[in-house]
Amino acid sequence: MGSKLAPWLEVIIGGLMSGVLYSLVALGLVLIFKASGVFNFAQGAMVLFAALSLVRLMEKMPFILALAVTIAIMVALAWLIERLVLRPLVNQEGIVLFMATLGVAYFIDGLGQTIWGSDIYTLHVGMPKEPKILFESTFEGGILVSMEDVIAAILAAVMVAALALFFQKTSTGRALRAVADDHQAAQSIGIPLNRIWVIVWSVAGLVALVAGIIWGSKLGVQFSLQLVALKALPVVILGGFTSIPGAIIGGLIIGLGEKVSEVYLGPTLGGGIENWFAYVLALIFLLFRPEGLFGERHIDRV
């Protein structure tokens, strides 16, 4: 065996690793959706904005300081969004809020590039660039694994664990879940809706920052970061909008499916199928299970 198995494993591992990165962006989407019922199209723009802020601030100050300032910026952004967009639109239909986040996405996008410029910036946060060859003894030629991806995967895992703890164990987390269940009921027992929203959007901003750091150091900080975030949409669709594990598993499935299909189907179909594969996969899946893998079943009433 060996010579056949190793490239195959490489494709699988590569797919799973990029899947982890997709789920990182998807996580931001799920968080906001869970706590406010808003499908946040601006998550991609937030990733770009966070990465751009960090990379430009790092030109002027040390990393830790730049990181702190960026976090402050993301929290301020969350507060502004809550104040200027969500509060006036409270109790509107989901689809109206969705379109509002489209506007927010455009605004943040333009703002970020107006303030920070629109060149391609390289981001160095000390991630190892060299790929590593593993299992050389087991397989002929070994398996090539990018260490950057491994670190990203570990970071993502830590993040998910932290979020799960935050949701399950702290009182703020409990309040968040209560709001997710029922806005009005949560409000009537004295949970401040506005504050919860600011917290959720801030957390989503932080998730965007982590995703931005990882993606940014991989691809360079540039406009296309936003398009990477478009990949997160089929991930949440597949996993179900309301489920954090769904975002992770959906990301893994999409990442894996994408790589495998690109390698094994791509040549026959003409290549470049990565662009739509995830969407079509999610679409076909939806036809059979409209609420996603782990989503909640919807019951319609008149």
Place this chain on the structure above:
Amino acid sequence: MIYREAGQFKTTYASDQQLFPILQDRVFVIGFLVFAFGVMPFIGTEYLFRAILVPFLILSLAAIGLNILVGYCGQVSLGTGAFMAVGAYAAYNLAIRVPDLNLIVVFLLSGVFSSLVGVLFGFPSLRIKGFYLAVATLAAQFFIDWLFARVKWFTNDSSSGSVSAPPLEIFGRVFDSPEEKYLLVLAFVCVFALIARNLTRGAIGRSWMATRDMDVAAEVIGIRPMAAKLSAFAVSSFFVGVAGALWAFVYLGSWEPLAFDVNRSFQLLFMIIIGGLGSILGSFLGAAFIVILPLVLNQLPRALGVSLSTEMVSHIEIMVFGALIVIFLIAEPRGLARLWAVGKEKLRLWPFPH
């Protein structure tokens, strides 16, 4: 005093149900059409036709199509650009493969193709709705982008991927001056706007609106959701497909798949949000707004004596778009068309406030 309908009695059903029941509206619309067809071709400049009127008219047509789907039937679509692309490439292939076919037939047939693709991608709407569907329509967008860029048959094996439309020859007459192109597009848009207006106020339009407002309730009162949703997808993509064919043949002349990417879809969605969801007039107003705004934003800094780089201007442009979307959704969710209606209400009472 001008806009007063007192004394206009309707004694037949026909007169009560006509398109513009108020005399002033009729006079205004007819005057406007006479001006657009009879006066405009003589006074317009080439720049006005090429850069403003032709794109405005074609995008209005596409916006009407999208408005039927989103505004009237409530099915959010982010795949409009793809359906425009289907129309454009269908028209291109028909025109070069069946050279004897009249171009008007070509345009209509390309609408039919687009309509078929629209129904295909509309099938998920039977099971999913809201933002699930919005993301599902993105699948159409990305898949069709890829299809036209990669499958050489569609571009007639062009090496660069870009294609050029054949000359606009209809009934032996070549439409090549800006005025002629404008008149051609105007004629198309007028006919289609009339069709759309009549469809939306008839039984089928009612069933779309019932589905939009609450699909479960609509089903309970006997509207078949499948027929309503799929017909909305079909009619909408027909309009969008024809608009795509016109955009490619009349406005662009030669184009590549990028001309119909996801940004075009967003642009059209913004048009109908700003113009007014569920309004034919709103589609026109929104298209006008979105076509003219970038021109204004480009001129404004220069007029004020501030010099900005083109890059800066384009960033500011998307910022302004984003902000406008949010402002419109908050302040006037029914868009410019609603402002117009409010204006008419005020005129009806003018000069007395009560």
